[in-house]
Amino acid sequence: MRGVLHGRRRVAGILHIHWDPSTLRGLRHRPITVPFPSRKPSIILHPPHHVTAPTDIDTLCINTIRTLAIDAVQQADSGHPGAPMGLAPLAYTLFTRHMRHNPGDPEWPDRDRFVLSNGHASMLLYATLHLSGYNLSLDDIKAFRQWGSKTPGHPEHSHTPGVETTTGPLGQGLANAVGMAVAEAHLAATFNRDDHAVVNHHTYFIAGDGCMMEGISHEAASFAGHFRLGKLIGFYDDNNISIDGSTDLTFTDNSKERFAAYGWQVLQVNDGNDLVAIDSAIAEAKADTTRPTLIIVKTHIGFGSPNRQDTAKAHGEPLGEAEVKLTKEAYGWTYPPFTVPPQVAEHWRTQIGARAAAHDEWRKRVIGYTRAYPAEAMEFGRRAQGDLPGGWQSVIPEFTSENGNIASRAASGIVLNAIAAKVPELIGGSADLAGSNLTMLKDSGKFTPDNYAGRNFHFGVREHAMGSMMNGMTLHGGIIPYGGTFLVFADYMRPAIRLAALMKQQVIYVFTHDSIGLGEDGPTHQPVEHLTSLRCIPGLTVIRPADANETAEAWRFAIQHRSGPVALALTRQKLPLIDRTTHAKASGVAKGGYVLTGDEQPDVVFVASGSEVSLALEAHETMKARGMRSAAVSMPCMELFAQQSPEYRASVLPASARKIAIEAAHPMSWYGLVGDTGGVIGITTFGASAPYQRIYEEYGITAKHAVALADSLL
16 A cells, blocks of 8 residues: 555554545545454554545636636637646645635735745636635636736736736745745834734745746845744745756756755645645644745646646647647536636635634734734834824935035935934845945844844845845835845846836835946946946836935935835945035925026036036036036936926926036936937946046046037037
């Protein structure tokens, strides 16, 4: 007799064996006595008492997920049917037996979070959400991958009810989930009391072979293990297939040992159709709150397809009509396409109702918490709502000539600390560059495995994971995250920045050492193309302030801006403070660009961002001394300037004037502003290692060069 034996003991001449019913066909809930010849002990086989063995309705529910995925992909004539077919038992078990969620209130703050990191398996999620009762109809399923539907090719946050984050770029979802677990841990440590817990939920994710190959999974998993995020539970869909074929072509890692080395609890389910083993593994994962858990689930991609199972063709192609027919026959499925049998709908909703009951229990806990801790409850409610505390803007400092002739990174550190004292949800840190980015919060503690209430994060040298984790933190809610690194290393985290912009999430990037002005570290650390590259990301607001007061205004905007990420590009070198008694106020930052000083109808306008604004002012003063009509413009943010009215933009950059832009970066993003009659002073090569003053001279980033260019244009 073959099977997996969970345990055995001999009592009074009888051998008791606890068995796994998925390996012994026909055995369900009853102990089975197998008599031996006389004078031999009997054997009693016991099903496991802590889990529920599968039933026929379970199989019907699972096959409903599979066939909805098959039908949607077939009708769309594109998509990925294989992973949903293999993962359906896992999704069914997780959503109906373990996850605390309420389809009637998808934004319930204490719900469990679920992230599908291998987002190409989107039909697994859509089918599960539909069956769970989220606002996702069968017609939406039928419109899979079509214009305007709620069911795009990859899951999109805020587009489909129940989708917690946008996934598709592999590995991003895994790191998002780590960020969500971080947020849960921080908020629990901040608000929970020994007798009242208002934050107590799990974060689940499913990741595939591709997620495991991507470098971001290494960064994020290492972070999660080090910080002992015990409420994080992941499933590795181990099906040995990628687009090119068997994963043996490129990927033979021992994932079990890899995650164990990170400090994770690692469990194994050898058969992805074994509901009892899946159920038991999840229960075991939830029982260990001291480590994140990875459950490695061995599945068959395209399960049940006679000719596609365990092949690369099952990954990203419709099965085809003939194969759909054969597969449904293998399932014993006799229903028309897009059918949810009535007994499936009834059973599924009954199970989900039990999960949703936790929401009512949580409401009662919140009532008790409010009575016992009214001030804390009010603060928790404010942060859950996403409201900013009253009077927070009053703490933003205004710099003077006594304290303002400093690098914009130094001004940023001062402003950040001032705001953080009033806005406790502002938390973050740097990718091992806190002393350079100046991102540490005073008297706020460090986020450590023993102090999740700390607000200072040491992300380690993990820019990509940092960016993606910040996405997860803000998606969770109750937190405004910021993260710092050198601007040149924004490339390491660009995919996460792009997704933050796509999801319109409030994430703040503190990018220091923003130009050749960082000097001696040389071209490997001197960003050239990065400002233009970041400005190309739709929905990302890039602000490069010219002095300390513009830096303060940049932070004011970033804290208020709830509909997308903000990148602050800050200098290493000191900047002269602009005299606001003779020049326009720094509040012009909110409009993206503004006239600092000059004639109302100038013949030439010098426009610049950041450290080069002082050069624009110097060039303007030279032209003014020569009797020329001139103006100097600060352009800290092209995105905000583009949102202003045509009349305002024309008042800043008159059509009749020659425009000369100055920026120690690639000139590409300036050509649209200066027009055919203007010019740009920038850099089209890499930098060099030397004191920054010499580099500026050698590259012609000077007021003298700007004046000479103005003379040639006029």
